[in-house]
Amino acid sequence: GAVVSQHPSWVICKSGTSVKIECRSLDFQATTMFWYRQFPKQSLMLMATSNEGSKATYEQGVEKDKFLINHASLTLSTLTVTSAHPEDSSFYICSAAGLDRGTEAFFGQGTRLTVV
């Protein structure tokens, strides 16, 4: 399968600060990247979909000013959690899909964010 690398794998930050999470497709060009959030023992909730070079499409209820997504190249997308609060603590996962990889999406290893 394709390789998607997510960094960092875990981060602890103070309330009010911003955190950036990177998602890279290592062996294919990711035309579309997805960002998900997962709470313990729950499934993945889609936050936003981003296509390279264009603005991200956010799901209903997701604050676009709080969760900034940039997909500037075919191999990199970033999610920045701005002014983080304890309720933002969660497991964030990215996935990437590319034209040469069929329709399935491949996932990064996830980032555990803890806001204290």
Added chain:
Amino acid sequence: EDQVTQSPEALRLQEGESSSLNCSYTVSGLRGLFWYRQDPGKGPEFLFTLYSAGEEKEKERLKATLTKKESFLHITAPKPEDSATYLCAVQDGRSASKIIFGSGTRLSIRP
């Protein structure tokens, strides 16, 4: 609205005891149905893609099947290392790329 429902929520089996996991879906124009495996604290690992009713795919002890309304993930003679959460997801042909996940089935295999 697209919906994906997985059952059961949790399943405990004895090693070697075969069973099936269910994924029911409602989508306008299925572009693809996916099965993933997720271990605690890790991202989902891709298993299968199914595109049309009647399609089947196999990988080791796992076999995925698809009908117009649901998919089954059959696990034959499972081993403890098959313990994980199995996620089903669908891709809507209208939105081209949006992938919606079910809530998953937590599978536990006792030795």
